[in-house]
Amino acid sequence: MHIPDGVLPTSVCAAGYAVTGIAVWYSLRKLNKQEDPRKDIPKASLVTAAFFVTSWIHIPIPPTSVHLMLTGLLGALLGYYAYPAAVIALFFQAVMFQHGGLTTIGVNAVILGIPAMLCHYIYSYGKGIINDSKVKNSILGLIIGVTGTGLSVFIWFLILINFISANLNASAERAAIITGTLAHVPLMALEGVFTAFILVYLKRVKPELLGEQSNENSAG
Amino acid sequence: MKIALDSYHGMNTIIHRWEPRTKFIALMLLIFAFSFVKNIELIPVMIISSFILYTLSRLPFSFLLSRLCLPGFFIFIMLVLLLFLSQGTVLFKIGPLAVKKEGLSLAFLIAVRFICIITIVTILFATSSFVKIIKVMRSLGLPPLLAEMMTFTYRYIFEIGKDLMTMLDAMKIRGFKARSLKDVSTLSSLAGTIFVRSYDQSDRVYSAMVLRGYGQPASFEEDFQAKKSDIALMIIVILTACTLTLAQIFL
Numbered sequence: 253m254h255i256p257d258g259v260l261p262t263s264v265c266a267a268g269y270a271v272t273g274i275a276v277w278y279s280l281r282k283l284n285k286q287e288d289p290r291k292d293i294p295k296a297s298l299v300t301a302a303f304f305v306t307s308w309i310h311i312p313i314p315p316t317s318v319h320l321m322l323t324g325l326l327g328a329l330l331g332y333y334a335y336p337a338a339v340i341a342l343f344f345q346a347v348m349f350q351h352g353g354l355t356t357i358g359v360n361a362v363i364l365g366i367p368a369m370l371c372h373y374i375y376s377y378g379k380g381i382i383n384d385s386k387v388k389n390s391i392l393g394l395i396i397g398v399t400g401t402g403l404s405v406f407i408w409f410l411i412l413i414n415f416i417s418a419n420l421n422a423s424a425e426r427a428a429i430i431t432g433t434l435a436h437v438p439l440m441a442l443e444g445v446f447t448a449f450i451l452v453y454l455k456r457v458k459p460e461l462l463g464e465q466s467n468e469n470s471a472g
Numbered sequence: 473m474k475i476a477l478d479s480y481h482g483m484n485t486i487i488h489r490w491e492p493r494t495k496f497i498a499l500m501l502l503i504f505a506f507s508f509v510k511n512i513e514l515i516p517v518m519i520i521s522s523f524i525l526y527t528l529s530r531l532p533f534s535f536l537l538s539r540l541c542l543p544g545f546f547i548f549i550m551l552v553l554l555l556f557l558s559q560g561t562v563l564f565k566i567g568p569l570a571v572k573k574e575g576l577s578l579a580f581l582i583a584v585r586f587i588c589i590i591t592i593v594t595i596l597f598a599t600s601s602f603v604k605i606i607k608v609m610r611s612l613g614l615p616p617l618l619a620e621m622m623t624f625t626y627r628y629i630f631e632i633g634k635d636l637m638t639m640l641d642a643m644k645i646r647g648f649k650a651r652s653l654k655d656v657s658t659l660s661s662l663a664g665t666i667f668v669r670s671y672d673q674s675d676r677v678y679s680a681m682v683l684r685g686y687g688q689p690a691s692f693e694e695d696f697q698a699k700k701s702d703i704a705l706m707i708i709v710i711l712t713a714c715t716l717t718l719a720q721i722f723l
Contacts, residue, residue, distance in 0.1 A: 256543045257593070258585030259550065291615065294681065297624030297699040298632070298674040299667065303624070304630045306663045312650045323661075329667070333621075340622050344553065347597045350543045354500070354593055355507040380549055413551075424557040442656070450659030450667070458668045 253460035254360045255412065256343060258311040264415045268358030275335045277367055281307025282332040292369060296333035299461075304341050311442060318439060323364055324393075324400030325447050327371030329454075334372055338365040359411060368463030371396040379462070389455055390448040398440045480531055480598045483537035486527035491702040492600045496608045498709035499525075499596045506589050511723050512577055514716060515584050521712050522591040529595050541589065547586055548560055551579040602626055611696065624677075632670055639665065 260268075283289045303326055307319050327334045339361045345351040352360045375396050383386040409432045454461050481488065487495070506518055508715065526536065558575030565571070603623070610619040639662060650659060678686075698706075 256546060256586055257589035258507060258582055258587075259547075260507075261510075265504075265507060278614075280617055283617065290620070290686075291618065293620050293679070294624055295671065297621045298609040298628050298670040298677070300621065300630050301625045301628040302666050302670040304629055305636050305664055307664055308633070308636065309659055311656060311659060312652055318531040319669050328636070336618055336621060340618070340625050343622070344626065347593060350590055350593075353589065354503060365504070374597060376666065417672070428553070428557070442653075446656055446660050446663075449657055450664045452522065453661055453664035454667065457664065461667060461671050 254342065255356045255363075255408070256350070256354030257346075257355050260356060260359060260411070260415055262355075264411070265355045265359060266361055268356065268360070270358070272335075272339060272358040272361040272365070275361070275369070276339060279332045279335045279369075292333065296330055296337060299329055300333075300337040300340055303337065311446070315366035317440070320350060320443055320446055321364070321401055321404060322397075322443065322447065322450075323404050324353040324369045324375075324396030324398075324443070325450060326364075326370040327373075327400065328396055328451065330368075331372050331376075331463070334368040335361070335365040338368055363404050363407045363411070366407065367400045370403065371400045374399060379464075384455075386452055386455075389452050393448030393451035394444040396451075397444035400447075401436070401440045401443040405433060405440065409433055478598060478601050479600050480535070483530060483599070484598075485528060487525065487564065487595060488597075488599045490705055491696055491698040492604045493608045493611060493697045494702045495600065496596065496605065496612070498706040498713075499592050502709050503589050503592050503596075505716040506585055506592070508717055509585060509720055512581055512582065513723065514719055515581065517712070517716060517719075518584060518588045521709075523589040525709075526591050529599055533595065533599055534547040535598070536591060536594055540590055543590075544694070545588075551583060554579045554582070596650055608696070615662040616627055620652040628670070628673075631673075632666060636662075636666055637668060641680045 254456075263430065303322060306322065309321050326337065330337050339357065342352050342357050342360045343354075344352050346357060375392065378392040378395070382392060409428075413428055441469070451462075455464075502521070509518060510513075555571050555575045556569045558572045560572040560574035562570045563573050563576060597646065606614075606619055606622055606626075609622075610616070616623075643658075643662070648655075648658065
């Protein structure tokens with residue numbers, strides 16, 4: 253889901269950097285308003301590293317397997333750290349594995365970071381109106397999982413098809429966007445289910461990770 | 473899995489000895505100049521400059537090839553798409569699909585641009601230690617919060633990655649093998665455990681860091697001292713980047 257170097261025109265890469273610059277500035281501004289913004293850096297960094305590592309887990313879809321993006325979970329767990337975390341994860345993906353690229357970090361961060369931020373807002377709003385019900389938490393997980401990946405896929409296709417070449421056939425472009433998005437529907441569903449499972453697991457095992465009080469504390 | 477960025481940074485070549493800050497500035501400008509190229513006549517300049525720099529770095533050719541393989545599949549799909557979906561003069565037909573001249577030249581340009589940029593990125597990150605590169609980015613204006621997050625993340629990727637591999641091995645020993653979608657629940661618990669372990673570890677790391685004085689105003693020591701030869705190298709690379717950009721504008 254990452255666009256490599258050399259594919260997009262420089263103007264699009266520059267626009268990606270501009271949007272990412274604004275989004276990172278906004279996130280840092282929000283983080284700097286906290287009492288001690290540096291306190292959460294180790295937590296955010298380790299969870300970012302964990303996101304990076306969980307992308308190595310392959311889910312079997314016979315005859316092949318896929319790895320997940322977990323954009324929705326990124327937003328839910330990291331909040332305003334999600335966009336900087338996306339930039340950092342993309343930087344490492346680009347220089348370690350050549351997934352994505354240095355010139356396209358801005359654009360790729362838009363693809364990953366904007367849906368993650370949206371999922372952060374959906375999750376913050378959602379957890380305020382649901383109780384501890386496992387079913388409701390699963391549904392919330394499903395919603396953020398599907399929304400995060402769905403939006404990422406949609407932005408990815410829009411950017412690729414619109415900016416890769418002005419020379420492409422318009423009807424072929426439309427067909428490619430529709431086919432490409434439809435081909436990712438099973439992945440979106442899988443991301444939704446996977447996110448729902450993780451969210452319920454974390455809610456049960458480590459609610460502090462979701463910004464809530466631990467079960468032991470609340471019981472006491 | 474060999475993922476360390478700077479496995480070859482201990483070598484002794486002109487590129488390895490090049491002071492990191494001037495190297496970073498020059499090579500990043502060259503990367504962006506490459507991405508700006510649209511004119512097919514400028515391709516030889518890109519290839520020659522990448523080749524010279526890679527040869528000077530004496531990095532193994534197999535190392536570069538291994539880095540090109542992974543994203544190669546995506547590039548291949550995209551080039552096929554460009555070849556057949558572009559509009560323009562038909563060169564030849566393969567069954568019902570026609571290869572267009574414009575599509576072919578654009579696909580060629582994107583492939584070369586991609587290879588040249590990956591070559592320069594490889595040179596940049598394989599010939600300096602990663603900690604130095606973060607210091608360079610910090611000295612060039614990267615916000616302190618991002619620089620700190622980057623350092624921590626890089627430090628713990630390997631450790632958490634090792635944890636994941638150990639857990640996967642343990643699951644295999646107990647007879648687990650991911651075969652179908654039914655295993656999603658088990659794999660999500662595995663991912664969840666990774667998050668919980670990293671969170672617990674972050675608590676311990678934070679406490680240990682506070683004991684060592686973390687929380688004081690951030691300071692980064694800048695010990696970059698460019699020699700005349702470093703600056704000369706930087707000027708040569710920047711001139712190449714500027715020439716490419718100007719040639720692209722005026723040709």
